[in-house]
Amino acid sequence: MNRLASATSPYLLQHAENPVDWWPWSAEALAEAKRRDVPILLSVGYAACHWCHVMAHESFEDAETAAMMNEHFVNIKVDREERPDIDAVYMTATQAMTGQGGWPMTCFLTPDGEPFHCGTYYPPVPAHGMPSFKQLLSAVAEAWRDRRAELKDGAGKIVSHLAEQTGPLSEHPVDEQTVRSAVAKLRQETDPGNGGFGGAPKFPPSMVLEFLLRHYERTGAPEALSIVELAAEGMARGGIYDQLAGGFARYSVDAAWVVPHFEKMLYDNALLLRCYAHLARRTDSALARRVAAETADFLLRELRTPQGGFAASLDADTDGVEGLTYVWTPAQLTEVLGREDGLWAAELFRVTDDGTFERGASTLQLPQDPADPARWVRVREALLEARARRPQPGRDDKVVAAWNGLAITALAEAGVAFERPDWVEAAVDAARLLLDLHLVDGRLRRSSRDGTVGDAAGVLEDYACLAEALLALHQATGESLWLVEATMLLDVALDRFAVADTPGAYHDTADDAETLVHRPSDPTDNATPAGASALASALLTASALVGPDQASRYRSACEQAVRRAGALVAQVPRFAGNWLTVAEALLAGPVQVAVVGQDAAERSGLLVEAARGVHGGGVVLAGPPEADGVPLLADRPLVDGGPAAYVCRGYVCERPVTTPDDLARVLVGA
Template sequence: MNRLASATSPYLLQHADNPVDWWPWSAQALDEAKRRDVPILLSIGYAACHWCHVMAHESFEADETAAFMNAHFVNIKVDREERPDIDAVYMTATQAMTGQGGWPMTCFLTPDGKPFHCGTYYPPTPRHGMPSFRQVLTAIARAWSERADELRQGATKIVSHIQEQTAPLAQRPVDEETIATAVSTLRGQIDPGHGGFGGAPKFPPSMIMEFLLRHYERTGSAEALSVVELTAEGMARGGIYDQLAGGFARYSVDAAWVVPHFEKMLYDNALLLRCYAHLARRTSSALATRVAAETAEFLLRDLRTQEGGFAASLDADTEGVEGLTYVWTPAQLVEVLGPEDGSWAAEVFRVTEEGTFEHGASTLQLPRDPDDTARWLRVSTALLEARGARPQPARDDKVVTAWNGLAITALAEAGVALERPDWVEAAVSAAELLLDRHLVDARLRRSSRDGVVGEAAGVLEDYACLAEGLLAVHQASGEPVWLTQATLLLDTALELFADDEVPGAFHDTAADAEALVHRPSDPSDNATPSGASALAGALLTASALAGPDRAGDYREACERALGRAGTIVAQAPRFAGHWLSVAEALLAGPVQVAVVGPDAATRSGLLVEAAREVHGGGVVLAGPPEAGGVPLLADRPLVDGNAAAYICHGYVCERPVTTPQRLAAALSTPIRQ
């Protein structure tokens, strides 16, 4: 066992018995490189990563390769999910040097941590124009022994280039014209046959879908809604969605959503649950409603930890084979179901003799809902039971603060919108866990495992996503404690992560965090909201829920941050999905609905209607008038002794309504054409 044996990260533990003398990232590791005057070999990956497993088996488990690594390098292994700050710094370097990035990421650094050569996966033998890993190791070791000073100088220039390229963007307003241009651009980039954007590989565009749905709600744009519905149906009926157990894989290797890269990530499923739930409440789509419910159940069944949080991911591989748990042949269907049902299932799920995956196996798709619902339920139940007897993918059970924040938001909002109080209860349990275990001396930690919190400090997205989740729980429960805790996190984030020299800009690491060769600050949205856009969204929500003494400050901070992202929104809207969602909510007010009534029963009708009809990004909160610690309910009395709903857009409020019908009419009208 090497130095990773005591790690809490499942990914690091996967490498604990490698013959490579791995170090975790630490000052001691860098000091060792300086003492030996050798380069650092930094390998970054994550537990669910297929090609990380491949490279580990091919190279890191090979005694001869490991011996060379140990002799010529200090070898450091990093879990990108546990240390997103380190990953961000060296991913920027990798993309700058190679034009692309990914995991496993392989970087060679000077002893003080500056990168001079970066890549991703290297095969054990030369392949497809790629050098072998041993060739790369040999070349780097020789170069260091012969011209180390030249490599050090080059690394210094690379760091300077990265700092220049990642400087804060100039302010640019995000207004109606910017939004309209973004919608037009996205409409022109949509895959008209399958939904989504671009070709293969294709990733779920959850934040873009959320933005376009909000745009439709605010303006009535049928064009925006059509993009959402096309993409939502394409994914839900494809192999990227688990047709038996619910939940989405990370991405599709093809453009038609047929063959997934099989790992299931918490963040994808949280974001997609939120989006499908919002689509379901807005359109009453049976497909969206079913997918939202199944995705929520996947989170609760397969990712929920014993402590009440949510695990990071399920592995892409099972016993070293990608997709082993999930794919089927026609013969396997017949074996489980018998000839008649097996043949029917093959037709329903598009399982062919040729196969859609590898070795004649197929992923399961559902191009249309079967006419015989009872038969489909019987068949799918039998297949899921049989699949459960197969070897199962490993689970990375560390609880990541930011991703749990996304899950808390999704479960709370979906639970209210689709009237599932059990989902809200799950959100509350996760929120309690994070505040109890991850909040240490008023500062967040990045992750925990088995209830034991890790050492890595929380980054901006942790504070922002958890704050947004707590605000969602505050709305769902009406309890003031969640608002208090959320605003404390936001105040801490504003203090620790703001760029002191550039108003509206934010760093991803705290001012007192470990100093890396570059302080990361990436405002673009990718698979998850950027830390800055997540913070802007949480600030805007808080401005609609907090009292008048803080609301203005939070709104102004949101507007400054949004302006700093205006260039991304205008030039690359596909990488600004969450920013665009924030902009839509801001243009809508955001909408505030306060439902007051003496008890839950009297408020119920208005609350259900408000949750169904409120514009995306708006807030809904119900409780007795003048409930202590709940500013949204202050100065909003009953109307003639009856329950009432108060609707406001920003700082402008309408007359209260007392019937669900009038509330629906008031909320369903587009705000601006």
């Protein structure tokens, strides 16, 4: 066992029995490199990563390779999900040096942590123009021995370059024209046959779809909705979606959503649940409603931890084979279902003799809904039962604050919209876990596992995504606790993460966080919202829920952040999806609906209509008049002794309405 044996990260624990003398990232590890006067070999990955497993089996479990690593380097293993700050710094360096990035990430650093050579996966033998990993180790060790001054000088220049290239963006307005231009660019970049954007590999564009749906809600622009519907159907019908158990894989290796990279991430499923739930609410799409419900059920069934949080991911591999749990041959379908149902299922799911995946196996697609629902239920249940008897992928059961925040928001919003109080209660349980365990002395920790919180400090996305989640719970439950805790997190974020003398710009790490060779600050929305865009979203939501004094501060901070990201929004809208959703909410007001009534039964009709009719980014909250600690309900009395709904947009309010039909008419105008 090496020094990783006591780690809380499942990824680090996967390497605890390697012959490599691994260190976790720590001041002690850097000090050891200085003491030995050797470089650091930094390996960054995550538990669900297929190629991380491959490199581990090929190299880190090999005694000869490990001996070379131990002799010439201090070897540090980092879970990118636990330390996104470290990952961000060295991924930026890797991309600057090689023009690309990915995991596993392999970086060679000076004892001060400055990178001088970076790459990703290296094979055990030379292949595809790449040196073997042992050749690389030998070359780096030799260069350190013979050309150390040159390497250190180059590393210093790289660090300087990173600082120059990653400073705050200049301000740029995000107005109606900017947003409409973004829609036009996205329309040009849409894959007209399969939906989504670009070719292979293809990732679920959750935040971009959320923006386009909000834009459609506000403007009625049909082109925005058509992009959303095309992508949503393509993903839901393809192999990237688990047609038997629900839930989405991380991405498709092809352009048509057929063959996924099989890892299932919490953040993808949270964001997609929210998107499909909003699409179902807006269009009454039966497919969107089904996929949203199945994805919520997947979260609760497969990713929920005993403590009430949500695990980070399911592995791509099962017993070292990618996709083993999920793919089928025609013979396997017949074996489980019998000849008649087996042939029917093969046609239904596009399982062919040649296969759509590897070794003659196929992923399951569902090009159209079955014409025989009863048969479909029987076949699906039989296949699920058979699949459950197969070896199952591993689960990374650490609880990541930001990703749990995304899941809480999605479950709370979908729970209200679909009238599923069990989803809301699951969101409440996760929020309680985060506040009870991850909040230490008023500051957030990034992750926990098995009820034990880790040492890594929360980054900006943790504060922002959890704050947004608590605001969603405040709306879903009407309880003041969630608003109090959310505003506390937002105040810490504003005070600790802001770039000095640059309004609207934010670092991803706090001002008292561990000092790295570069302080990361990435404004782009990628697989998850950028920390700064997530903060802007939470600030805007909070501004619609708090009292006037706080509201002004939060809205101003949101508007400054959006302006700071304006150039990004205008130039590359595909990588500014969450920024655009915030911009849409700003343009819409956002809409606020306060429903008052003496009890839940009395309020229910108005609340259901509000949940169905409010644009994305709007806020809906119901409770008794003048409820303690609920500013949105202040000064909003009953009307003629009965329930009423108060609708405002920005700083302009309508007259209260008392029936769902009247509320629907007002919301159409809002």
